[in-house]
Each structure stands twice: as C-alpha cells, then as structure tokens.
Amino acid sequence: MNKVINDFSITVGTVNGSGSSTANNTILRAIFKMGIPVSGKNLFPSNIQGLPTWYTIRANKDGFIAHHEKRDIVIAMNPNSFARDLASVASGGAFFYADDIKLSITRDDIAVYPMPVKTIIRNDPNVPADFRDLVGNMVYVGVLAHMIGLDMEKIYSALDFHFKKKQKPIDMNFNVVKAGVEWAKINLEKKDPFHLEPMDKTEGMIMADGNMAGALGSIFGGVQFVGWYPITPATSLAESLNDYLPQLRKREDGKHTYAVVQAEDELAALGMSIGAGWAGLRSMTSTSGPGLSLMTEFAGLAYYAEVPVVIWDVQRIGPSTGLPTRTSQGDLTFTYFIGHGDSQSVILLPGDVYECFEFGWKAFDIAERIQTPVFVLSDLDMGMNQWISKPFQYPDTPMDRGKVLVESDIEELKGNWGRYLDKDGDGIGYRTFPGNKHPLSSYLTRGTGHDEYAKYTEEAEMYLKNMDRLKKKHETAKHYVPAPVLHGMKGATVGILAYGSTEAAILEAQHQLEKEHGLKTDFLRVRALPCTKEVDAFLAKYDQIFIVEMNRDGQMAQILMTEYPQYAPNFKVVAYGDGMPASAKWVREGILAKYKAKKIVKKVAAKTAPAKKKPAARKAVSAKKPSAKKVTTKAVAGPKSKMKRK
C-alpha cells in the first residue's frame, strides 16, 4: 500500500458536551508540534449537550489547511451519528469507532478499527467513575496516535499546555492515552495508508483563534472600555478580553485602566461603548449578526454624531437567528450601509488570526482618526477555530489619538472652535472630551441636525454641507485603512477578488486551477472598505474578475458594482454560503463554472464594455509587489511563506 504522509483529514464525531474538545485539541496541537501544517475546525450544533458534533483536523504538508470535504479518517464516538459517519468515509479511508456502539459495519472499502473505549477506561483505577466519560475520549487519541504515528512527547506537551501544568489532570489524561496506545499495539493491524512524519514547517509559528487574537490586539491597542452582550460566535472575544486584560494591563497599584461591562442587550452594549468613545476612551463592542441588527440605530448615531468606536462582528449565517453556529460572510452590505438615511461605514476585513490581532489595535487608530465607528468583520470559522499563524507582532506605529483639543488648545484658540468645522479640509473636525475644564470646551452632541458648532439646526443648506463633509471623511478614510494583499502569479489572465477567512481555500484553489486546468490567476484579498487605490488598479487590469465570497447574493460584488460601475460587466460572482467554512473545491468549481475562454470573453467585453480602453490604460498598482518569478502555490500557501508575506 502506498503511504499517504502528512496529507489527510481526521474527523471525530461525538456528542455535544461530552468533553471531546480536550482530546481533539490535543491531536491538533500534537500535529502542530510535529511541524506539520494543520488546521482544526469545530462543526458544532447550537446546543449545550446531546446533539451530534464533529471536529475536523486537516494535516497538509504543503500548507493547504482550508476546510476539506474529503474524510480520510473518521472516528465515531456517537451512536446517533454512527451511520452517517460510516457513510462519510472516503473509499480507502479509515474508520475508528467505540465498540460499545452495537451497529453493523456496512462497508468493505475502508479500514475499520473498533476501540474498546469503555473497557479501557473502566480498567484504569486512576480515573474516578464520574470522570470516565470525559477522560474516555483520550482512548481514541491513544489508538489514533499509535495507528498514524502521533508523537507521544508532543501529546504530552499539548496536555501540559491545556491543563496549565497541573500534574494531576495531565497524568490522568496521559495515562489513558498510553493505555489506548498499548491496546492498539497488541490488537490492531494497520490497514490504512495514513501516516504522520515530523516536518519543520510550523517552527516559530503560533496557533490561535481569531477571537482571542482580536482581543489581544485590542489590548495592545489600549482598549479602555468594552460594552458587550453574549452571542455565539463572538462571546469568546469579550471573554478573552476579560482573561487577558488583568494580565497585560497589570499595574503596581492594582488599579484598572479599563472597564469591561456586560450589558443588558446589544443596544446597551453599543450605547455604552459609544458613550465611552465620545468621552475619549478607546472603546469597543463585539457581536454577531442578530446583535448588529439591534445595534443599527446606535451605529447610525455614531456615524452622524462622529463618535469613534470599534465594533467587531464575528459573522454567523443569517437571516434572522439563522444557523447560530455556522460561519458566513453575510453581513457585509448590511454593515457597509448600516443605519437609516445615507451612511457608509469603514470596515476592516481581517483574513487570518494574525490580522485579527493587527486590526485589533489598528481599528482604534482608524476610529479615532476618522471619528467614526469602525467595523471589524471576522467570522465564526476565523473567530472560533484554531489557526496556525506567524507570531503576533507588536504594534509598529504609535497610537493615533486623532484630532483632540485639550484645555491649552482651547485657550490658544480663545474658544474659537467648532466641533464640526472642517479646518483641515479632510472632513474631520476637532473634538473635546467631557472633563475638559476650559469653560469654552464643551458642546452638546446630538443625533439631530447640527451646524458646525454642534448647535441644533434644520437649515437645508447646513444639512447638505454636513452630509457632504461626512462623504469627504469617507474618502479620507481610504488613506488610513489597510491596503489589500496580492497573491500574484506570473502570466495570470484573470483576477480573483475576495476577503476574510476564505484566503486559505482560495490559495489552494489558485494552485489547483493552475496545476489541473492551466488557469493562472492573480488573487487580491481586500482588507478594508472603502476600497483603496490598489483595488482600483486591480479591477482595471482584468476582463474577468471572480469575486469569491461566503454568502448567497455576492455582497462584495454588489458594493463593487456600485462603486465601480465601469468594471461591473467583468465581475463574475462566485458566492456560496451553506454555513460551512470555505473549501478549495467550491472556489475552484465556482470559478470554472463561470470562466470563459479568452476569445469569447473578448467579444463579449467589446460589446458590453466600450469604456474599457480607458481603465486599461491606467497604471496597475500591486498591493504587495508580486514576486518576480512565478509564484508557486506552495510558496504562496505554505505557512512559512505566509510569514514572509508581510
């Protein structure tokens, strides 16, 4: 049998709430510590206990760690999903199951391994009876470790980390892993091709989820106020703030430079955050779709009253309550135009956990500079799953607190200032904070019509002037938001434009399209709205641009069609959202389904886009200079190259 080394997936089917996450994380971390690029994705139900749940791990020597549909190894621990799990194994794959599940095996094209999980755990005198179900999951870790070659030392260090060096639980769990190994050694004969072998591809890398990364980034951004309300999948962002703020912002006097308030609902969560932002604090909230819907009125207030605040939306799939534990990029258009009346938002679009950290601190700089709410759109896949990343980097620019006047400034101006006066011509006024002791520093903020001195007015001319200035401010924002990232290929004939967590899947698809279909592509990952000049140049460059996103309607495409109507005929929308993380398969198939061979395209383009010549003449500027030599997919996708990318 040909060995398949470091290129397969492991899926564990368990009962929600049965404590399998420790076991699954142990496998994930051990593979990571073996130097093999790996990802872990929790496909869980909206339920506390009882429903089927799956955890998928993908190890890939080339660094392709996006979600992968093919199930090579399946571990079935849940009688309720047993039949489904058995059927899901790819031909030639392996199926491990707890042998207390008395259901028949109906496949002969796969390797089947029963595991006496309950017997092994009952025979361990060190595991108390009420811990048996929980620790029993370690049996499959042990059996799997023996069968695919998981390094025991790495398993130990994973447990050591998980239990924070507490010897008792480490020993209890590790002994069960060892019992699983011993049993497998004696009783199982290897009949599948899957093997792990140590590599050096994760050296110097870290593993984190986006919510934790976002929280840490916010702390390095100097967050001072957090108003939040629990909602899946954003909850762990605020909880990570609670975990890490006391450690990272510890002072000798034991006092706090921040406050985290759990609000009564999302309205109050954003309301408090806006209040704090208005009062001069670095202020944020985190939520998901339904919460953002509730925050809409306040977001409009912050836009119109020009209050800096950072709003994280860890997207889940809607509409309405939707599938609360499934991922999506479905809030983009909603966020971009959030609020009644004319409004446009500044949105940051992190593509990985590294950027969740980076945008965590940058969002405050941008919010305070532009004096507007800044939305950071993450998603469940990025936010709650563990991703390999290069280490977080300490902020490379000092804090930008924007245009603020203190007592001495007001004195110098002899009180001659107006909150909404556009003195610098960039649309951004100067602000003061409550607590400023100068008698001429105050103003009354309002969501009602106001003049340049924040006084109430319903004058048509003043209203228009103010709205024009807000529009100008939106233009100014283009100079402060992060530029896109280009993954270029020499000789590319079409463009792919995407954003957020789909990057890993698209890089893999880009590789497959070239290797299997001879289609060379340039991939631009947009990292913010409004679009920067690099996006203008990219869109001008290709007559076929595939806009790939995880939603039904192609929301980024909708925005780009409005912002760049001249290129709209070239857009091909590859939008798909079923709640599962993006995979190379749907990206590749989606692109191929809409791809038109060059000759036909030229004809169509000539007919439908007569204005094409002009943009083509524009100088195409790359976001990141693509490497001069042909970028191999390996180099683009591998975690090491990811490190080099920035």
Add this chain to the structure above:
Amino acid sequence: MTETLPMAGAPANVNLAGLSKNDYRGAPTTLCQGCGHNSISNQIVTALYEMNIVPENVVKFSGIGCSSKSPTYFLNRSFGFNSLHGRMPSIATGALFGDQRLKGIGVSGDGDSASIGMGQFKHIMRRNVNMVYIVENNGVYGLTKGQFSATAEKGLSLKKQGENPYMPIDICMEALVSNATFVARSFAGNPKQVKELLKAALSHDGIALLDIISPCVTFNNQVNAYHSYAWGKDHEEPLHEISYIAPRNEIMLENEMAEGEVREVAMHDGSYVILKNLEKGYDTSSRIEAMRVMEEAQRNAWMLTGLLYLDTSKPNLTSIYNLVDTPLNRLTEADLRPAPETIDRVNALMF
C-alpha cells in the same frame, strides 16, 4: 461661537465658585409656554448655582422627546449628549467612565424611560451609575402630538386616542424594585421641593431617580385618574385646536406644603391632582416602608412626593471597577499599551 463666552462685565452676584447664575444657564427654551419642564430646568440652574458646582464637572444626558430637549436649555458650559429614544442610560453609563469625577444629570420623559427605554432604565438603576436621573413625567407623548405614555392612568381619555385601557407604570416603584439607591418624586409646580430634591440628588454618590410630575399644558388636558375630579370643565368643547398651542401659565403652588400634608392642585384643564407630602419621621432607609407608602398612595390616587428611599452604602458603578485615580480619558499610550516585551509572553501562550 460667542454664545458660551462669559458675560461681559463683572456679574453682580457670584457664588463660591465665582460664577454667576448666567454661567449655569442654557439656550432659550423652545418648549411650550407654561410647560413644567422649563420650571425644572430653572431649578437645575438654581440648585447647581447654590451648590457651587462648576458646570465643567457636570455632563448632561437625554434621550428623545420634549423632556430630552431640555438639556439645551440649561448648563451651556457642560458637555451634553442628546442620544436616542430610550437609550440615554447606556450612553451615560459608558460616558461617565471617561472621567469618573464627573457628575451626570440626565433628563428623560415618561415615554423615553417607561416605554421604549424601560429595559435600560432598570439596568442603569441596578448599576448605580453616578448621576441624577430626572423623569419629567406628564403621562403623554408631546412631540408626536398627544399619545398615551406608559405612566398614563387607566381610563384617561385623550383627543384622538380614546380611553387608555391599560394600568400605568409607576416609575418610582420600578426604580425601587431595580435596587435604585435614591428614589424621589416631586411636582414641577413645587419648585422649592424640586430644588431641594435636586440638591439631595446631586449630593448622592450613585443613581438618584427623581420622578417629577410635570403637567403637559398642551396634550394631557383631559381628566385622568391621577386627577381626583373635574371641575367646571366642558369636555365636549375643545380648548384649542391641536395645531394651536394656547399660551398658559405654569402651575405653581401658592405656598409650601407641610410634611404629611395632602393638597389638591388645579391643573390647566381645571382638574385636580392630589399631592401628599411624606409624613414627618418617614424612614427613607426602609425599602419595605417605601413600597408600603407607594402602594397606599396608589390606592388613594395620591401623588406622593418627597424622598422615598435612600441608600448611601452602595458603591457607584465606576468605584466597583477600581479605576486609576487619573481619569481614564487622560491616560496616554504609556498607560494603555503593554510594553514591547509582553508580546513574546503572549506568543508563548498561543498554542
């Protein structure tokens, strides 16, 4: 931008803070003539002036509605935030973290607090935010031209609305059950009591709820259940068209009420409200007693006025958070951004 400049020439009368009463005033009111809200604004000015509180140490808040417009009409020199309908509490809660030395004065209405904002109202009470929370309570929506509010009495009838079929919400009771630490009720037509209660509220370290019955001269001009009886009034004949606001005089008590006194006060429409002052020796520290007297007042259709409940033992919200002495909005990058070496410690935890 000359509006907030100090008045030219030395003012005749200044308080201990060296400020004249003008330093506490706001823009001219745009509310109806005779509106009880204006009287309350005046008492806010007087109370702060007499207490020598510097306007820069106060932040004003409001939601949406007639009452919420009033922060424009007092304390020009204070920062203010006229927020969203029913959402003043959350804005104030966050804003007062900016500088924990500041005192909040919030003005809301019965629609703003007891209907759309009931959730936030109750939560700001339980959080004990350091502010005076005034509800200018008139039982009616004024800016939308006269709909029932949640504090309107059952059986009250209003033009175009018919008869109110619902039981009212008692704002003081709601505050008390939400664990407010200062609960008081007054009547806009009793300026002396309003002022004294305002002073007490401003001295309180925590949330101070002041429910002030403030008759609407324009829309709530029908007999209602708060009013004991109608007198000399022809219900069939409207006093004025809805689009025309008749100038009226503000209702004022002729002389001060004694403790325990029950007094009937004539309203704009000729109906009466029965005011009852709390008895002498009333124990403001007892929640049970506060509940009892409020229940008794409800059964007798009395508007019970005075300080109903006071608890000075609870810390205010920002104290709970053990903040640094420097106001949070004066902290700099050195205070807020962890040191460069911490990033390695963080990365070591990421596994």
